[in-house]
Amino acid sequence: MSQLLEAIRSNRDAVLNEWLKNMREGISRRDLIDDAEVSEQATRMLDAIIAVTDESRIANLAGSEWQPIKEMLADLSVSRAVQGFTPSETALFVLSLKPVLFQLIRERWGNKAGELFAEITIADNFIDRLALHTTDSYIAGRDQVIGRQQEEMLELSTPVVTLWDGIVALPLIGTLDSARTQVVMESLLQAIVRTNSRFAIIDITGVPTVDTLVAQHLLKTITAAKLMGAECILSGIRPQIAQTIVHLGINLEEVVTKAKLADAFRLALERSNRRVTRTNSATPAAAPAQER
Amino acid sequence: MAGTVLKTEAVPVRSDADVVMVRQRVRAWVNEMQFSLVDQTKIVTAASELARNTLEHGKGGKLDISMLQNGYRKGIQLVFSDDGPGIPDVRLALTDGYTTGSGMGLGLSGSKRLMNEFYIQTEVNRGTTVSCIRWK
Ligand SMILES: Nc1ncnc2c1ncn2[C@@H]1O[C@H](COP(=O)(O)OP(=O)(O)OP(=O)(O)O)[C@@H](O)[C@H]1O
Ligand SMILES: [Mg+2]
Numbered sequence: 001m002s003q004l005l006e007a008i009r010s011n012r013d014a015v016l017n018e019w020l021k022n023m024r025e026g027i028s029r030r031d032l033i034d035d036a037e038v039s040e041q042a043t044r045m046l047d048a049i050i051a052v053t054d055e056s057r058i059a060n061l062a063g064s065e066w067q068p069i070k071e072m073l074a075d076l077s078v079s080r081a082v083q084g085f086t087p088s089e090t091a092l093f094v095l096s097l098k099p100v101l102f103q104l105i106r107e108r109w110g111n112k113a114g115e116l117f118a119e120i121t122i123a124d125n126f127i128d129r130l131a132l133h134t135t136d137s138y139i140a141g142r143d144q145v146i147g148r149q150q151e152e153m154l155e156l157s158t159p160v161v162t163l164w165d166g167i168v169a170l171p172l173i174g175t176l177d178s179a180r181t182q183v184v185m186e187s188l189l190q191a192i193v194r195t196n197s198r199f200a201i202i203d204i205t206g207v208p209t210v211d212t213l214v215a216q217h218l219l220k221t222i223t224a225a226k227l228m229g230a231e232c233i234l235s236g237i238r239p240q241i242a243q244t245i246v247h248l249g250i251n252l253e254e255v256v257t258k259a260k261l262a263d264a265f266r267l268a269l270e271r272s273n274r275r276v277t278r279t280n281s282a283t284p285a286a287a288p289a290q291e292r
Numbered sequence: 293m294a295g296t297v298l299k300t301e302a303v304p305v306r307s308d309a310d311v312v313m314v315r316q317r318v319r320a321w322v323n324e325m326q327f328s329l330v331d332q333t334k335i336v337t338a339a340s341e342l343a344r345n346t347l348e349h350g351k352g353g354k355l356d357i358s359m360l361q362n363g364y365r366k367g368i369q370l371v372f373s374d375d376g377p378g379i380p381d382v383r384l385a386l387t388d389g390y391t392t393g394s395g396m397g398l399g400l401s402g403s404k405r406l407m408n409e410f411y412i413q414t415e416v417n418r419g420t421t422v423s424c425i426r427w428k
Contacts, residue, residue, distance in 0.1 A: 175312055202327040209315055209333070212396045240333040246336065248341075249388050249404035 002055050002122050007108055008101070009050040015100055016046050022096035033083060041076055041093070048072060058122055061129045070133055077134045078141030091131045097290030098127040105288050161192035167199045167268045168192060171236075171260065176214045185221040192230045199268035200225050203261045205236030215250045222255055231256070232269070235264035295360035295367065305343050305372065306352040309379025314343040314355055321357055327428055332394060333427050335368060338403035342372045342422055345399055349392070350420050362426065367408075367427040375419035382412050 010016055020039055048069045057063050061070070073094070076268065080090040101123040109115040163169050170188045170213065174180075192200055210218075222232040235244075235258045245252060258264040269276060303317050304310050318339040330334045339355070346353045353374030360367040379385045386404065391397035400422075402408040407424040414420040 018413070175315070179308070208319075209336055209340055211337050211344075212398045212402065213340075213344060216396050240330040243330055244333050244337045244406065247405045249398045250396070250402075258398065 002058055002119060003108075004101070004105070004119055004122055004126075005050060005052060005055050005058060007104055008046070012046065012050060015097075015104060016043060018100040018103070019046070019097050022099060023093065026092045026096050033080075033085075041072075045072060045263065058126055060219055061126070061133070065173075069130075073130060073134050074137035074140075077137035078144070081141030082145060083140050087135055087138050091134050094127060094130045094134055098123065099189060101127065160188055161200070162195055162197075163265055164214075164269065164274075166195070166197050166272055167201070167265070168197045169201040169203060169265070171203045171206065171261070175209070176207055176217070181214060181217040185217055185224075188221060189224055189228065192225055192228055197230055198272060199233065200230050201233045201235055201261065201264045201268060203236040203264070204234065204241070205238070205261070207236075207241075208243060210241050212248060212250065215248075215252075216222075216244065219252075219255070233258060233264040233267060235259070235261045295362035295365075295369075297369075298359040298361050298366075300356060300358045303355045303357065305354055305374075307347070310425045311340065311343045311347060315340050317355075318357065318368075318370065321359070325359065325366075325368060325428065327426075329367060331426065331428075334406040335370075337388065338364060338406040338426075339370055341399035341403045342370065342424070345422070346372045346376075346420075349379075350376035352376075353417045353419070362427070365427050367425050369423065369425045370407075371421060371423040373419065373421040378416040378418055378420055379412065379414040380416050386412075 020042055022148060024035070024041065025036060052058075053063045054065070057065055076093065077090050080093075102120060105116065105123060109119055159171070161169050161171070168188070168191050170184065170191075172184060176184070188200060188202070191197070202221070204218075207214070210226045218234065222234070225232045231258045234252070237257055237259065256267070266276065301317065301321075303314050305314060315336050319332065319336050320334050327335065332425075343355060345363070346355070347388040350372075351374060353372060356371040356373075358369040358371070360369050384390055386401050387397075388401050400412075405422065407426045409425040411423050412420065413423075
């Protein structure tokens with residue numbers, strides 16, 4: 001039966017000091033985190049480890065008594081990921097405890113080969129598994145950061161612009177995967193309500209691929225807009241996209257389409273009983289659209 | 293499926309992000325092979341449809357892209373394979389508007405029209421392999 005936890009407990013202060021010393025030597029990124037914080041984290045961690053009194057549990061990290069320690073490590077890894085530490089720098093926190101434990105074991109069981117070997121193996125496994133857990137959590141932390149950035153980009157890339165009183169436009173740019181299309185289309189519908197618009201122009205000039213999924217989202221949005229009393233005009237269908245849509249068998253006959261955004265805008269103006277004309281005077285024209 | 297294989301690449305199809313990657317890889321290939329802009333768009337769109345089928349209906353799989361040479365002609369071959377539930381009735385699945393999900397039911401039949409050659413190999417509970425070629 002291992003006595004490792006008891007050995008750590010009765011040498012707590014020495015172990016902690018050695019551990020911190022090792023860490024200071026290993027961590028080069030002093031700029032990212034301060035000493036006091038590291039030593040506070042190490043103290044909490046070590047105290048949590050020696051709070052486990054059942055020696056047999058050290059072989060099984062899945063047990064519930066290790067849960068607080070794993071959570072502590074996970075929090076630490078996530079915050080290191082956000083602070084900009086590399087995965088190996090993050091794992092070093094736990095790994096630098098290993099030589100300290102080895103030293104402790106050697107001092108205690110140095111003259112009993114059997115125990116020495118058994119305790120070293122246990123300590124080795126224990127620390128390795130904590131380190132792996134740290135790395136897994138680190139990656140989860142990174143994924144969270146990436147996920148958040150993606151969400152932010154989703155919002156950034158969905159500008160609904162008011163072209164004129166009662167006319168909004170949604171210039172779509174880039175790959176329309178399912179998640180993004182959903183967000184984009186919802187923000188268009190919201191903008192229609194907010195601005196009380198009668199016309200909405202969806203411009204797909206910047207969309208490289210229109211497949212059945214994208215088409216279905218477009219058609220659903222157009223139908224929903226219609227229900228809210230707004231008419232949609234689809235613009236920016238390039239020749240190669242038009243041919244592909246026809247071969248796919250997608251029916252856009254019910255949809256008002258225009259080759260260019262300018263044409264769609266002109267149509268929306270006409271349908272709302274407005275017209276753009278060129279004036280002969282030297283003063284700049286009031287209307288933003290250009291004459292034919 | 294005649295022709296010598298000049299070059300191949302495998303792309304996993306296991307997530308939405310992979311479908312985006314499929315489109316990007318296929319676009320890079322057809323661009324390099326100097327297909328016309330219309331043909332490029334057709335091939336990428338077919339790839340997008342078939343990749344989504346592999347993911348949604350086939351529960352994930354992979355795409356093998358190859359460049360073929362048949363005499364003086366070059367072509368691109370796309371082979372999507374999964375070991376999902378299979379297609380019980382291929383004729384029905386190829387009918388415009390037929391879907392077992394909530395799609396438009398145009399992906400399979402549509403991509404057949406977008407490519408020059410189109411073959412489906414499928415076995416219920418075993419999986420599905422859709423291979424198609426577009427010649428230049
Ligand atoms: N790899 C596959 N494995 C199993 N079933 C498939 C596979 N590919 C297609 N199917 C079946 O064939 C049907 C028709 O496919 P198709 O791509 O035409 O339509 P869809 O995927 O349902 O909708 P969408 O128009 O959005 O593509 C699917 O609903 C599905 O039942
Ligand atoms: Mg489909």
